[in-house]
Amino acid sequence: MTTAAPAGLRAASLTAVLVGLGSMLGFGRDLLLARTFGADSATDSFLVAWMIPETSAPLLIEGMAFLMVPLFSRAAERAGDVRNLVAATLPHMSVALLGLTALTAAGAPWLVALLAPGIADPELAVRCMRLTSVTILMFGMAGYLSAALRTHHAFGPPAAISVAYNLGIIAVLWVFQDHGVSAAAAGVALGAVGMVLIQAPTFVKRLGRPRRPTRRMLLPLGAFLPIAAYTLERQGQVFVERFAGSSLAEGSISHLNYAQKIAQVPMILSLIVATVTFPHLARAITAGDGPTVRRRLTDDLVTAAATVLLATAVLVVCAPEIVRLLLQHGAFTDADTEATALIMRVYSLGLLGQAVVGVVCRAFFCGTRPTWYPALAMAAGLAATIALATPPWGTAGIAAANAAGITLSAAILFAGLRGPAIGLPVRSVARPAACLLLAGALAAAAGWGTHSLLAGLPPAAVLALTAAATAAVFCAAAALTGTEEITTMIRIRGRA
Numbered sequence: 145m146t147t148a149a150p151a152g153l154r155a156a157s158l159t160a161v162l163v164g165l166g167s168m169l170g171f172g173r174d175l176l177l178a179r180t181f182g183a184d185s186a187t188d189s190f191l192v193a194w195m196i197p198e199t200s201a202p203l204l205i206e207g208m209a210f211l212m213v214p215l216f217s218r219a220a221e222r223a224g225d226v227r228n229l230v231a232a233t234l235p236h237m238s239v240a241l242l243g244l245t246a247l248t249a250a251g252a253p254w255l256v257a258l259l260a261p262g263i264a265d266p267e268l269a270v271r272c273m274r275l276t277s278v279t280i281l282m283f284g285m286a287g288y289l290s291a292a293l294r295t296h297h298a299f300g301p302p303a304a305i306s307v308a309y310n311l312g313i314i315a316v317l318w319v320f321q322d323h324g325v326s327a328a329a330a331g332v333a334l335g336a337v338g339m340v341l342i343q344a345p346t347f348v349k350r351l352g353r354p355r356r357p358t359r360r361m362l363l364p365l366g367a368f369l370p371i372a373a374y375t376l377e378r379q380g381q382v383f384v385e386r387f388a389g390s391s392l393a394e395g396s397i398s399h400l401n402y403a404q405k406i407a408q409v410p411m412i413l414s415l416i417v418a419t420v421t422f423p424h425l426a427r428a429i430t431a432g433d434g435p436t437v438r439r440r441l442t443d444d445l446v447t448a449a450a451t452v453l454l455a456t457a458v459l460v461v462c463a464p465e466i467v468r469l470l471l472q473h474g475a476f477t478d479a480d481t482e483a484t485a486l487i488m489r490v491y492s493l494g495l496l497g498q499a500v501v502g503v504v505c506r507a508f509f510c511g512t513r514p515t516w517y518p519a520l521a522m523a524a525g526l527a528a529t530i531a532l533a534t535p536p537w538g539t540a541g542i543a544a545a546n547a548a549g550i551t552l553s554a555a556i557l558f559a560g561l562r563g564p565a566i567g568l569p570v571r572s573v574a575r576p577a578a579c580l581l582l583a584g585a586l587a588a589a590a591g592w593g594t595h596s597l598l599a600g601l602p603p604a605a606v607l608a609l610t611a612a613a614t615a616a617v618f619c620a621a622a623a624l625t626g627t628e629e630i631t632t633m634i635r636i637r638g639r640a
Contacts, residue, residue: 159303159416166306167409171470173310173317174405177328180321182475185264188390188397190325192260193272195386196248197279197332199379204241204280205305207375208287209294210509211368214426216295226292227352234288241284248277259383260397262390272329282336289343295423296350301343308338370516371509377522378501378553381529381546388533388542396539399480402471403487403543410455411495414448415502422506429510429566438568441507441561446576448499453584454618458611459492461591465607487543494547497554504557507566517560525553579625587618 181187212233219226248255252273256266263269290302312335313328320327385404389396421440428436459466463485472481505518529549533542561568591614598606 159299159420160413162300162303162307163413163416166304166310167412169307169310169314170405170409173313174402175470175473176314176317176321178402178471178476178480179474180317181325181328182395182398182477182480184398184475185394186268186325188260188263188395189265189269190272190328191397191401192256192263192269192386192390193276193329194332194401195259195382196273196276197283197336198382199376200280200283202379203372203375204284205287205290207368207371208284209291209422210371210374210506212288212291213295213422214430214510216292217423217426218430230292230351237284237288238281241281245277245280248280249274252277260386260390264394268325271326275326275329276332278333279336282333282340286336286339286343289340289347292351293343293346294419297423298346298350299420301346304342305339308342309335311335312338370519373516373519374505374522377519377526380522380526381549384526384529384533385542385546389539392539395480395483399483399487400539400542402467402484403491406466406470407459407488407492407495408498410452410459411498411502414451414455414499417447418444418503418506425506426510429507434567437507437566438572441503441566441568442572444503445500445573446580448503449496449577449580450622452495452499453580454587454615456492456495457584457588457591457614457618459495460489460588461595461614462607462610463488463492465603465610468603469607483539487539490540490543491547493544494550497547497551500554501550501557504554504561507561508557518557521553521556521560524556525549525551528552580622582625583618583621586621587614590614590617 177187177190181190215229216226219229252270253266256263256269256273260266260269286305290305293299293302313331316331316334317328320330382404385400386397389400421444425437425440428440464481467481467485467488471484472478501522508515508518526549529545532545532548537544558573560566562570591610594610594613595606598609601609
């Protein structure tokens with residue numbers, strides 16, 4: 145695999161450590177929220193306001209990478225063009241983001257009424273949303289800096305943004321928790337500022353001091369529209385959850401949120417290699433190097449699929465123990481654990497689809513102009529989610545609708561790789577995917593058996609032993625039935 149190169153392995157390892165630390169702090173953040181506020185109308189109000197950073201993060205961090213990494217990659221090959229690109233894009237983008245932030249804060253009452261019409265405390269949600277609107281400006285700046293630094297092979301500061309973000313939330317919430325969930329919203333704003341501050345010194349060091357802004361905007365709005373549509377439609381899955389959950393029992397939105405936050409961690413980790421290799425993929429597509437593009441996509445898909453399928457087996461089997469150990473403290477009750485674990489089991493069935501979407505979509509945004517194909521794929525998946533996420537089915541039905549919708553989008557995106565622009569043969573991924581699916585099924589079966597035998601032991605022991613047995617069976621089955629890509633991937637991960 146090309147990721148076995150020492151520089152790429154070091155970058156992936158550093159990114160994995162920092163992302164893992166950020167995820168641990170995210171768990172600490174959610175644990176503190178659950179312990180302090182439980183799952184009630186106040187946390188529902190905060191989570192409605194949290195939809196602003198939840199939406200702006202993929203749009204302005206991930207989406208900014210899709211737009212700017214190819215531009216920075218092309219500019220880096222032309223000496224002196226990078227600083228000109230910054231001067232022609234960053235000032236204009238900052239002004240636009242500042243205006244959007246002000247509009248969001250002013251329109252918070254209307255947004256709350258639109259996003260969660262049945263919420264119990266809309267005034268609290270409005271106050272929290274005005275605080276979290278700061279993330280629009282800060283996330284956009286953080287995403288821009290991350291794209292520039294990754295293109296220049298500086299992966300540490302971009303990977304540390306989640307550490308800075310969660311530390312800000314935890315610090316403010318810990319000190320000002322007596323002020324209610326408004327403290328959490330203020331922490332979100334402070335954490336977003338930290339995401340910019342942690343990258344700014346390295347940005348100036350690598351690219352030099354900013355030049356005077358140019359009048360000519362080199363980043364046409366039309367180039368960002370397909371990316372914005374894709375990311376907003378992908379985040380639309382959360383909108384559907386909040387909207388449908390607002391008419392269910394009190395705490396339903398919180399249960400959905402906690403289950404999603406835990407289950408998404410392995411999906412985020414599965415995309416680390418694809419994040420590190422994105423600049424290389426962009427350059428290969430720009431150069432028309434078809435074999436490199438196909439090899440890069442195949443390796444990234446196999447790595448991501450192996451990670452999430454193993455995680456899915458563990459999550460489905462051990463969901464109650466995971467939720468109980470992470471969240472059941474303070475105001476978080478047994479009933480909250482049971483409800484969250486059920487949602488997480490269903491939600492995790494869509495993790496493979498999420499990982500495939502995260503890997504494949506990058507290929508469509510590396511050309512000289514982004515394509516609308518990913519947005520159309522996500523629109524189809526979102527339509528399926530909306531059709532299936534009906535309140536009478538409860539929170540588990542909403543999670544199932546989410547999993548079905550993202551899986552449909554993944555299938556459509558993967559089918560698009562067969563086109564003339566990329567030309568990835570289905571057989572290059574179909575065999576390792578089938579082997580990994582078989583390994584995942586065998587691992588889940590072994591996990592269920594181990595879990596049943598250990599009934600009655602402390603939750604921590606059940607989780608540790610069941611997860612170990614599940615992982616052992618998965619790796620053995622993948623190695624015995626897999627292709628060269630799978631065995632190479634396992635060997636490289638072991639060295640890392």
